[in-house]
Amino acid sequence: MRIGVLTSGGDCPGLNAVIRSVVHRAVVDHGDEVIGFHDGWKGLLEGDHRPLDLDDVAGILARGGTILGSSRVQPGHLVDGVERAKGHVADLGLDAIIPIGGEGTLKAANIFAEAGLPIVGVPKTIDNDIASTDVTFGFDTAVGVATEALDRLKTTAESHQRVLIVEVMGRHTGWIALHSGMAAGAHAIVVPERPFDIEELAARVGARFEAGKRFAIVVAAEGAKPREGSMEFDEGGRDMYGHERFAGIARQLSGELERRLGKEARPVILGHVQRGGTPTAYDRVLATRFGWHAVEAAHRGEFGMLTALRGTDIVMVPLAEAVKTLKTVPTERYAEAETVL
Amino acid sequence: MRIGVLTSGGDCPGLNAVIRSVVHRAVVDHGDEVIGFHDGWKGLLEGDHRPLDLDDVAGILARGGTILGSSRVQPGHLVDGVERAKGHVADLGLDAIIPIGGEGTLKAANIFAEAGLPIVGVPKTIDNDIASTDVTFGFDTAVGVATEALDRLKTTAESHQRVLIVEVMGRHTGWIALHSGMAAGAHAIVVPERPFDIEELAARVGARFEAGKRFAIVVAAEGAKPREGSMEFDEGGRDMYGHERFAGIARQLSGELERRLGKEARPVILGHVQRGGTPTAYDRVLATRFGWHAVEAAHRGEFGMLTALRGTDIVMVPLAEAVKTLKTVPTERYAEAETVL
Amino acid sequence: MRIGVLTSGGDCPGLNAVIRSVVHRAVVDHGDEVIGFHDGWKGLLEGDHRPLDLDDVAGILARGGTILGSSRVQPGHLVDGVERAKGHVADLGLDAIIPIGGEGTLKAANIFAEAGLPIVGVPKTIDNDIASTDVTFGFDTAVGVATEALDRLKTTAESHQRVLIVEVMGRHTGWIALHSGMAAGAHAIVVPERPFDIEELAARVGARFEAGKRFAIVVAAEGAKPREGSMEFDEGGRDMYGHERFAGIARQLSGELERRLGKEARPVILGHVQRGGTPTAYDRVLATRFGWHAVEAAHRGEFGMLTALRGTDIVMVPLAEAVKTLKTVPTERYAEAETVL
Amino acid sequence: MRIGVLTSGGDCPGLNAVIRSVVHRAVVDHGDEVIGFHDGWKGLLEGDHRPLDLDDVAGILARGGTILGSSRVQPGHLVDGVERAKGHVADLGLDAIIPIGGEGTLKAANIFAEAGLPIVGVPKTIDNDIASTDVTFGFDTAVGVATEALDRLKTTAESHQRVLIVEVMGRHTGWIALHSGMAAGAHAIVVPERPFDIEELAARVGARFEAGKRFAIVVAAEGAKPREGSMEFDEGGRDMYGHERFAGIARQLSGELERRLGKEARPVILGHVQRGGTPTAYDRVLATRFGWHAVEAAHRGEFGMLTALRGTDIVMVPLAEAVKTLKTVPTERYAEAETVL
Structure with a gap:
């Protein structure tokens, strides 16, 4: 299998842990090839990428930032880019694309997925506001x-x-x-x-x-x-x-x-x-699990989905559902905090 | 309401956060009285305790250890102590007892609860092996x-x-x-x-x-x-x-x-x-929520239960069920770790 | 001996370590009495103080802030206060006063010392700009x-x-x-x-x-x-x-x-x-040594001086000299930093 | 100028900061060439080395360990190696060698220096027991x-x-x-x-x-x-x-x-x-200064010396003097610690 991976949106501790985990699971256990797109969606649209092997991800687990770079491309622009993206995916012979990003990125991912690209999303935001997962890494x-x-x-x-x-x-x-x-x-x-x-x-x-x-x-x-x-x-x-x-x-x-x-x-x-900076142990474990399960979903052909934490399990959730609404702080959580003030 | 609280078993970051949260919720919001037993079950069996007010829990949220002290009393001994404990509870006019402890403590708590004492347990262990909760604080x-x-x-x-x-x-x-x-x-x-x-x-x-x-x-x-x-x-x-x-x-x-x-x-x-030492933010939040919900359960008269995290919610679970089995690492979790080695 | 101690000026990690050290050295080794003035010079001018014993300083070594409180009183006002301060010192039977503070505090300390009060200063500033010492704690x-x-x-x-x-x-x-x-x-x-x-x-x-x-x-x-x-x-x-x-x-x-x-x-x-917040180990050691040596200077009758680090030694330096000039970054230090940019 | 650098002995936080500083100062400011020997003296004796340029030291300032590797070679063996070392130094056209190491390393460095090699030593030990410097990085x-x-x-x-x-x-x-x-x-x-x-x-x-x-x-x-x-x-x-x-x-x-x-x-x-692991800010600054001044000493032709901290200054001290005796804890320092127990 040939898998492309990219990181998009604001910096978030754990991005490198996902990238590393995708490469480890894909290359070591499945014998896949992995390529990384530079600077988020931009890299996919412009065909700017490089191969990612075990050596490329050595020592990055605890490092902040993203070795692939990032950028903030608006989903609106991406619609125009679907054809270009499809072209690059075809040229590169990619069987799966794993975009790691926040709300905006996942909306774009959904557009691409609906256009037929083999997308497995990984949610990322320090804000913890993605509705479909209990927690996001970085938070x-x-x-x-x-x-x-x-x-x-x-x-x-x-x-x-x-x-x-x-x-x-x-x-x-x-x-x-x-x-x-x-x-x-x-x-x-x-x-x-x-x-x-x-x-x-x-x-x-x-x-x-x-x-x-x-x-x-x-x-x-x-x-x-x-x-x-x-x-x-x-x-x-x-x-x-x-x-x-x-x-x-x-x-x-x-x-x-x-x-x-x-x-x-x-x-x-x-x-x-x-x-x-360095992610906490919690974020490194969650990010590593997300990467691992994204590769599994790709191998099972479950596209148009994103990884999510539910309790202690990693499950797959439709992208379309995940981007519908923000997860806000419910009133009862606020009450808990107010008591102990 | 009059609530007794105690900490039992090995040291665990977050114990003080639970104590503080119990006192805040009970005293500030419900107008309850809270007393703390010294050195775990020993304090309950010997009637060794002190009142806990807001000032007693000021500044302890981030502090390791337990301001109440702890000891490792075997559940076996406790059976003999049920009558003594009942006597102290009656003398003190306690409406609820909140023991905070690990597997052994919760087994003892279950014995007391089955003997009719108004127990609301709070699980605690750095080992994370309590079956009924996704996570325990300290871990x-x-x-x-x-x-x-x-x-x-x-x-x-x-x-x-x-x-x-x-x-x-x-x-x-x-x-x-x-x-x-x-x-x-x-x-x-x-x-x-x-x-x-x-x-x-x-x-x-x-x-x-x-x-x-x-x-x-x-x-x-x-x-x-x-x-x-x-x-x-x-x-x-x-x-x-x-x-x-x-x-x-x-x-x-x-x-x-x-x-x-x-x-x-x-x-x-x-x-x-x-x-x-100082608990992480994660453990402080979880411990605080456990304390808050333990007080709520007491006010609802839900005894013989313990607080548990399920996903992002705190729920109440029967003590009898919680102590039946240890939560061990499932094979699939081990597989995730093995890939990325 | 009867020793008064106060902390003045901006917050600085290590203040509590000095207070603790003064009390330990004075009480344990010399059998002295120690009192603490509240909120800096204000406490001395208003006679607002409390006794400090071993129990009062238990557990404060690693704690940020100052258990005595602080305030920013201008040296100018202090001149008017010399007589009031003298009165309180006489009433309390103080043999030594240890003010812990930065440039402004030390200038005031010098005025008091020149007016005949038994002052031993301890320099404090996160800015590290006191000329007479290699380093100040907090930095x-x-x-x-x-x-x-x-x-x-x-x-x-x-x-x-x-x-x-x-x-x-x-x-x-x-x-x-x-x-x-x-x-x-x-x-x-x-x-x-x-x-x-x-x-x-x-x-x-x-x-x-x-x-x-x-x-x-x-x-x-x-x-x-x-x-x-x-x-x-x-x-x-x-x-x-x-x-x-x-x-x-x-x-x-x-x-x-x-x-x-x-x-x-x-x-x-x-x-x-x-x-x-919590001082580093370096600052705790330096602060502890300053406190220890301030008590020793008081017992030797070396007043009008402040503690200072020179190399690995703590020495006493005249207050008058210490407050003459700020220690600025010399050009050659800047050159070192510039190279490695 | 052509400068060789090596790290020898036990791991010590700050080694990479010295290497980086040597390269920055030498390459950027003096236009020198720097090579790094692998695994301590072993690399010098076996001629095992690689060029070190700015890119090689990017991002290593805060990283523990040593990018050059280390080994524990006994000074006794080195005596036999003087001629081999001289041969490699001549072949490589080295104008200076900067060994970074502890007591054993510096003794070996002294033997080489006395044999005529252009050595500028940098002391390193977490134990802080090198007599000629106030402090060593890593401590x-x-x-x-x-x-x-x-x-x-x-x-x-x-x-x-x-x-x-x-x-x-x-x-x-x-x-x-x-x-x-x-x-x-x-x-x-x-x-x-x-x-x-x-x-x-x-x-x-x-x-x-x-x-x-x-x-x-x-x-x-x-x-x-x-x-x-x-x-x-x-x-x-x-x-x-x-x-x-x-x-x-x-x-x-x-x-x-x-x-x-x-x-x-x-x-x-x-x-x-x-x-x-990651060195503290203190150790990074000290290590960086040592590296900078070692290059300066080499350019001034001050060989057979090592960098040392005295107060706030970096000075050069003869290697022969530095290795004579261990710096032990003086009685008065112990007294300071004992008081506050």
């Missing part, structure tokens, strides 16, 4: 990095008697905020799924100080937003980092809380450290 | 510690052109060996569930050197053993550490492999570092 | 945190083919930038001591891309600034975080480099994580 | 790994009410034991420099339990030994690991302390994890 690492930062920030907040508002990744969903906030014992967590009321938030944080505590930690998903009308955006409300984020929630909250509580409040924006 | 931390050690040992093995045999915890099951071995890319993994053939193992490791590699890492669960007749135990086969382990598999393997392969082989025994 | 932890973040960011930068500009602490000196940049193999380092020319910097980074590399990491001390006239500040040049920093160098550089190089450039601001 | 990483393990073990010891005896590296000197023991707040530290009296040690540990504490941690350098006649060795006193260590001090102490104190005591042997 555990992101939560771990955020939690370690929160652990450190707690002592600083305490020594200085401050409110710290810590912005973590999560534009559309609050999974990283929820888990890192629970893990670090944050005193309030705001997420996109549940627009916050600034008065209530200030009251919650203020109650801590009234109870004699000297500091508070608020974890804010970058996509968290105030309930309609609860807060006015000033000029600082526009994107401060670049193109991809809509606002600086931590800075806005920091100003609001300082004003309302009369306590020093400071924003901390964790940023890109959450998505790079 | 992720143990795997993380072992993986980090394996990452470090790889460079040493490579520089010195050695075989390293790294013994990890797991007397009856190979979960830690399997996950840390997969996460670190070990070249062979031996577990109790699958007695190894020393010839096959030596051949597998030897094949690496024949392929031009300069080192190999073997991960051995402490309870791994050779297939009947495949290896002779010498005098060194007896317990080298103390009372609790039956043998030193890493030292045995190291001697055998050095002799058979003509390569320097060295044992490394990770030992107690795997069960102490 | 190693800050460098470690920054380096770990840089290690993570490298893989992200590489996967996305970006320039990342990482802002680390250091308003007046570039020690953290220099050491973390060297440790992580940054491709350019800008520090306050050496105003940069934006053209040269862009050329240096651009040369990497011309040589076929796919990413670059620039480490910028927060106090780094362009050479006079080399760069125009836009409106974004004002402080984005709050009161204490003068500008956002990473954001400015990111805009400039993106424009000049035609490559995606992104700022990452590490912020407060650099100054909180 | 900080080893101390960090040991301290992290001790931090974890403390909670286990406390939960189980045990004495843990933790064996760290250090056959001839106690530097790792001293620093990790101080950093982790160990309750007793035994080192080779100061043979211990088992009665005194037991009394010290026992005093903790009498004072109501529930656990104790003893750190033992692997070369620590009882004062003559203070303790009888049983059969277990022989080397349990393999060829290189003389005894198992942790196991001996564990038996002795358990018997004398009537408390459960357990040995933990940290082993090879202390010498492998």
Whole structure:
């Protein structure tokens, strides 16, 4: 069998572990050939690739990033590229293509699959918002990095008697905020799924100080937003980092809380450290299993599917179903976190 | 409501997170009283306890060990203690008891529950071998510690052109060996569930050197053993550490492999570092959820049950069912690990 | 002997280790009494304190922050407070006062010492800019945190083919930038001591891309600034975080480099994580030694001095001398870093 | 200029950082050529080498081990090899040789230097026992790994009410034991420099339990030994690991302390994890500086010298002087550690 593999979208710890696992399973156990496309879908569309053998994946299991490179190509553009992709697949004699990517990538993968290409998807996102799988690799690492930062920030907040508002990744969903906030014992967590009321938030944080505590930690998903009308955006409300984020929630909250509580409040924006570097053991195991099972699915001819974790099993799920909806934080999970604040 | 909590058995990262979560949920949300028994079942049998309020659990979420202390009391002894325990529970006016422990603890909990005590169990073991839950807290931390050690040992093995045999915890099951071995890319993994053939193992490791590699890492669960007749135990086969382990598999393997392969082989025994210290974010979240749901079960009057993770949900499972059998590594999981070696 | 101890200024990993060491050495070996003043100089001026015994310092060695609290009181105000401080010292019968703090604290300490109070200072700053000591505790932890973040960011930068500009602490000196940049193999380092020319910097980074590399990491001390006239500040040049920093160098550089190089450039601001949390082993040892030797100096009657590391020895240095000048990065150290870029 | 570099002796975090720094400084700034000998002196004696260019050292700064491989060749054998080495050096047209190694390596280096070869040594040892330098790289990483393990073990010891005896590296000197023991707040530290009296040690540990504490941690350098006649060795006193260590001090102490104190005591042997893996930022900076200055010394024609840290400066010291004596832990350093126990 001839298998092509590519990584697409934002950086995510565990990408290399998937690539390595695909090559090991395919080459060692099935005697397959594997080729890697460069820089995501771009490599497939332009026929830019190289062979991947055991030596190419030696030592990459614990390395962050992706040895194949990545890019953010919009699914919209890909539709036009179906024919080009088909041409390259035919020329290369590929029997299966394994794209590893997030929501956008999987939508594109679905388009290709519906156009008849032999696709087995592997879901990837630090945000953990793919609906069809219990967990995605990269998420555990992101939560771990955020939690370690929160652990450190707690002592600083305490020594200085401050409110710290810590912005973590999560534009559309609050999974990283929820888990890192629970893990670090944050005193309030705001997420996109549940627009916050600034008065209530200030009251919650203020109650801590009234109870004699000297500091508070608020974890804010970058996509968290105030309930309609609860807060006015000033000029600082526009994107401060670049193109991809809509606002600086931590800075806005920091100003609001300082004003309302009369306590020093400071924003901390964790940023890109959450998505790079060595994956946790959890993510390496999950990524390795995904790679292994993707190769198996290809050999069984199960195309148009993606690998998913359900409980402790890896199962195959239709791509079409997987990309329908985002997995958001359910209310009851939020309740669990709120109790222990 | 009045709730008693205790921690029993070996140390496990996340115990304090459960205690804290029980107190938070019970005291803050339900207005309950919580008391903690000292040193496991011993505290319940001897009526040795103290009140637990919010201040008592401040700052313990990320701390290893257990603020309540622990001990290893045999279930056999506990049967005799049922009446004493009942007496203390009545005297203290307890409406629920939440024991946090491993297999032995849960068996004792089941005996107490069948004797009519209002028990809600919380499973705990770094070994991950409780059948009724997908995962137990403590396991992720143990795997993380072992993986980090394996990452470090790889460079040493490579520089010195050695075989390293790294013994990890797991007397009856190979979960830690399997996950840390997969996460670190070990070249062979031996577990109790699958007695190894020393010839096959030596051949597998030897094949690496024949392929031009300069080192190999073997991960051995402490309870791994050779297939009947495949290896002779010498005098060194007896317990080298103390009372609790039956043998030193890493030292045995190291001697055998050095002799058979003509390569320097060295044992490394990770030992107690795997069960102490700060829990990972994963374990803190799971432990916190278990504590929260144990309180809820108590309020719903669901006794004789234990908390369990199924997929992403926390569910309640009958204690009687949970202690029937150990969860061992299934063959297909082992196959996944073997491919990528 | 009766000894008072206080911690003043910004958070710094190792403060608790000094406090613990002072108490251990004084109480165990000398039979002294120790009291701790709350919230820095404020506690001394207001007579706000508590006794410190062995139990009070149990378990704090590895904990970030300071159990005594801190505050940023300006030396200017302290002059007015000399008489009040003297009064409290006399009332409490103190034979020695050990203030632990940075430049500002030590200047105040010097004023008090010159006014006749029995002061033994302990230098503290993550910035490593106290002239009289080879190293200050807290610095190693800050460098470690920054380096770990840089290690993570490298893989992200590489996967996305970006320039990342990482802002680390250091308003007046570039020690953290220099050491973390060297440790992580940054491709350019800008520090306050050496105003940069934006053209040269862009050329240096651009040369990497011309040589076929796919990413670059620039480490910028927060106090780094362009050479006079080399760069125009836009409106974004004002402080984005709050009161204490003068500008956002990473954001400015990111805009400039993106424009000049035609490559995606992104700022990452590490912020407060650099100054909180568990100290490294290095910082714990240094802090412990400082505490020990401060008590010894007090017993020898060596007042008006501060502890300092010279090579591997702890020596006593006059406070008056120590606060004269900041220790800046010498040109030859910068040359070492530049070579390996 | 043509420079040869080699790494010899046991694994040590930072070796790759030195190699990288030598190549960067030599190739980029001086336009030199660099070649690397394989597997230590063996490569020089057998003429086994390869060119080292910038690409060969890309990405190795933070990697443990050595890309050149290592071996333990005895200085005795090297004497016979002087002529062979000279031959290869002449054939290769080498202007300088930079051996990176510990005591044995530097003794060999000195013999070669005295025989007229252009040697610039770089000291390397996790044990920190080279007399002519304040610190060697690798030491900080080893101390960090040991301290992290001790931090974890403390909670286990406390939960189980045990004495843990933790064996760290250090056959001839106690530097790792001293620093990790101080950093982790160990309750007793035994080192080779100061043979211990088992009665005194037991009394010290026992005093903790009498004072109501529930656990104790003893750190033992692997070369620590009882004062003559203070303790009888049983059969277990022989080397349990393999060829290189003389005894198992942790196991001996564990038996002795358990018997004398009537408390459960357990040995933990940290082993090879202390010498492998990613170096700390401290070690990377020191290693990088050593490499840089070794190249400078070569260009100045300062041969027969080795790089050394003195305070914050890198200086050159005669090899002959550096290998005369081991740097042992001075009594006053031990006193500092003993106070805070």
